[in-house]
Amino acid sequence: MRILSAILGGLLLSASASAQDQNHLIWTESQLAELQQLVEARPSEGLENCVITAFDQPNSATDPNRRSRLATVAANELMMAHLEGCSPSAARSQWRIGSDDAKIDTRSLLMQALVRDDLTAYFNALRPRNPHYRALREAYATEADGEKRATLAVNLERWRWMPLIMGEKYLLVNAASFEATLWENGEAVRTWPVIVGKARTPTPIFDATVSGAILNPWWEIPTSIVAEGIGSMVRNNPARARSRGYVYQDGRYRQRPGPGNALGQMKLVMPNAYSVYLHDTPNKNLFSEEVRTFSHGCIRVGGAIDLVKTLLAGSATAEEVDDILASRKTTRLSTTKPIPIYIAYFTAEGASDGTVSYFPDVYGRDNLELAQNERATACAA
Known part of the structure; x- marks a missing residue:
């Protein structure tokens, strides 16, 4: 010890x-x-x-x-x-x-x-030290099915690629299980469903630090998405573009805060090299799908307001968050402490009772x- x-x-x-x-x-x-x-x-x-x-x-x-x-x-x-x-x-x-x-x-x-x-x-x-690793190890020791053993071996190895010390409190997003989990003192305390990138625009595997959240965010539209049709809409049908909140300002395309904003009512502040972050979405119906690969790489969160209230606990009350959201004023709030976040990919995941869940290898990364x-x-x- x-x-x-x-x-x-x-x-x-x-x-x-x-x-x-x-x-x-x-x-x-x-x-x-x-x-x-x-x-x-x-x-x-x-x-x-x-x-x-x-x-x-x-x-x-x-x-x-x-x-x-x-x-x-x-x-x-x-x-x-x-x-x-x-x-x-x-x-x-x-x-x-x-x-x-x-x-x-x-x-x-x-x-x-x-x-x-x-x-x-x-x-x-x-x-x-994560209990998922222990459950996978126990399953690997007794599993006879060759395909499952190969999947378990890959995911055991992925856990060894994670930092040994991940933090007393951290967020772990598993793109394969379409879930984001808040961990505290070695235990999973809250879980939210997520939507991740399509097979052709997969969510990358990386780590970052959450320092806060932006409520009622503007959406800075990436060039690749502008090219898919938003740019031509703003140029050729400005009335329709305005009704959807799209504007062209200072040389860039943006979307105003509002009910139709692609980021929904919040996005986490988590700077990274991929411009990928967790955010809300107006398309709540997609969370009913079992396989949720619909984004361009960013991570849409089901129950995003619950997530942001949980992360902001101690720096803003739930009532304060609700008041800001109702005002539709873009506001940035900070967490009391930085929170590590890991965007990972585990196609096998252990549970506290020793059982193992297997998820589809949607990005073909198990080979x-x-x-x-x-x-x-x-x-x-």
């Missing part, structure tokens, strides 16, 4: 080198046996073909610490497999969720694990060449 607490407290991020020489970690026979058990257990995580350095050679008479050095290499390889996955970089080329996991001083962590003689706690601390399918692929050291 001390090792887990150390990571949670951020004590080993960018840590300075220990005064002890970390190149000479000496392993006991019981620790070597424990590490071997951990290596042999990696198939239960979907890492069966992740290459780990063999360390079971006997000590050499001229180099009695050779096995300890090999064990240290193997332990770090296994750690990286648990922490960041074990697949080629091409497999995660579309996964643009940032992580500081590489800054964790794993050498210091391993040294502490050996000193405290608690390797198992060390590796447990490096596994994804990844993971280490599970590539025996020659080694984990990063």
Whole structure:
């Protein structure tokens, strides 16, 4: 537990080198046996073909610490497999969720694990902490269906690509399940249905920070959507364009706040490189569809006003939000604290009761060449 607490407290991020020489970690026979058990257990995580350095050679008479050095290499390889996955970089080329996991001083962590003689706690601390991962791991250990096992393996790997520490409070959008979930202290507390991008304009995978919301927003219309017909409407049928709130101002096409605004009554402030954000929508009927891929990439939220009231709790009351919405005045409000948001893609999702739900691979992203399918692929050291 001390090792887990150390990571949670951020004590080993960018840590300075220990005064002890970390190149000479000496392993006991019981620790070597424990590490071997951990290596042999990696198939239960979907890492069966992740290459780990063999360390079971006997000590050499001229180099009695050779096995300890090999064990240290193997332990770090296994750690990286648990922490960041074990697949080629091409497999995660579309996964643009940032992580500081590489800054964790794993050498210091391993040294502490050996000193405290608690390797198992060390590796447990490096596994994804979201309960969805635990449920997927348990299902993978018992699933006999080959297709389901492949799906579980891909999604286990995706969880390893997520940051180890996601935040005490964060939003997780799963584009495959069409849901946005608010997590607090490791538990899912609220969930809202969402609409995501079409197959030809998929919602990207990325992370950002929510700092507030804009109520009664203007819609800054992207060039690609202008080209689909709005531009010609404004030029050729200005009366119709005005009735829909479309205007051309300062060299750009916009839509005024109002009941027909494409963003509905709110959008979250979450700057990112993709100009993708969560927002309301006037087309509430689409939330009754089981597969909700209708947008150009942005994420429309069912119950968007409930979402914004939840996120603004502590900085604005529900009554204040309602008054601003009724005024139709564009207003920006800030959250009490920044909230991390992760736009992810999980086609298998575990529940607290241990069951697993499978979702359609609407973007065709499950066909990844993971280490599970590539025996020659080694984990990063």
